[in-house]
Amino acid sequence: MIEAIGLGYSYPDGTTALDGVDVRIERGERVALLGPNGAGKSTLLQVLGGLIEPDAGSLHYFGETTDADSVRDRLSVLTQNPADYLFNPTVREDLAYGPTQQDAPQRDVDRRVEAIAERLGLSSLLSKPPFRLSGGQQRRAALASALTVDPEVLLLDEPLSNVDAANRSEILDLLAELSNDGITLVTSTPETELLPHLADRVLLLDAGGSVVASGPTREILTDTELLADCNLRPPQVVRLFDGDDPIPLTVEEARRRLDGS
Ligand SMILES: Nc1ncnc2c1ncn2[C@@H]1O[C@H](COP(=O)(O)OP(=O)(O)OP(=O)(O)O)[C@@H](O)[C@H]1O
Ligand SMILES: [Mg+2]
Incomplete structure (x- = not known):
């Protein structure tokens, strides 16, 4: 590889x-x-x-x-600093950013974001601004954004x-x-x-x-x-x-x- x-x-x-x-x-x-x-x-x-x-x-x-x-x-890279991945107004948009850039259909993007968010305990945080998350929540959100691109x-x-x-x-x-x-x-x-x-x-x-x-x-x-x-x-x-x-x-x-x- x-x-x-x-x-x-x-x-x-x-x-x-x-x-x-x-x-x-x-x-x-x-x-x-x-x-x-x-x-x-x-x-x-x-x-x-x-x-x-x-x-x-x-x-x-x-x-x-x-x-x-x-x-x-x-390839999906998660660097050590979660803030590198969290730059949109909401967590949902951060998670959707990668697949949207790849021109995935909106319905697939939504489905993928919801599924990964659910797995990583982020469902209730999707509408929050990422800078208002705790440190551990930011790490999980950054990881989620690396995973949504499949x-x-x-x-x-x-x-x-x-x-x-x-x-x-x-x-x-x-x-x-x-x-x-x-x-x-x-x-x-x-x-x-x-x-x-x-x-x-x-x-x-x-x-x-x-x-x-x-x-x-x-x-x-x-x-x-x-x-x-x-x-x-x-x-x-x-x-x-x-x-x-x-x-x-x-x-x-x-x-x-x-x-x-
Ligand atoms: N932007 C930078 N400018 C100058 N030196 C740097 C920079 N980033 C890292 N270094 C230096 O490069 C070396 C390797 O750093 P690196 O961040 O890759 O280590 P690491 O193994 O990931 O450490 P850690 O366990 O602390 O994350 C270190 O000596 C560090 O001081
Ligand atoms: Mg390091």
Whole structure:
């Protein structure tokens, strides 16, 4: 779906955010970009999504093209700042913006907006101005606006930050459904706790903007030393069951283990 080789990017003030990053994302994969603050996750996500042009390296989309603009309708990017997506007078118009730009019939747009809003707990907020939403509501509204365009690839920068437990579950369920439908999911997070629910494979970035490891979520999350080198910790349940084989990655796995023993 996306193949990047030797990506490099420095900001105008000279900060090197990406240094020789190779990424290959296959159709239908669930991949997470994991790394400490400042590792370059957001920069990488924006480069992959065609929002920032890299200084070095090459990008190919869908095995067809190097031109991100030509695949804009097929990729949906959610950047870290919800305000980037919330600029219309009402939440409803923000959610309708993408599909309307794509010339979808009004009835389809309305249906899609209502359905996504319902799933993300936004139905009662559709007529509000987006700047009057709470932080977590803004995050959900921005995510909803990325979903209403019906993309093939979703690139989501910290989609769960600021979101309460009930809405997190709902978002995770929705992302799982999209993944089952064949949508490719790339998410970024500085936290290991929710990763097992978000991704099957993890790309680990260090503070220098390089990918230091790529592997199955289980392999990366149980490698305490590797994570510590990147100022990260395994999920609490992994630390609790350290030494077991296999180590449970989630509370649900741990509970099944305890029930069975
Ligand atoms: N607009 C900018 N101008 C200059 N430097 C920037 C800019 N945006 C980010 N950086 C720098 O680039 C590096 C990578 O930043 P990036 O936002 O990609 O990190 P991140 O992994 O997403 O971090 P976080 O977990 O805090 O979201 C950091 O050193 C950061 O200070
Ligand atoms: Mg970031």
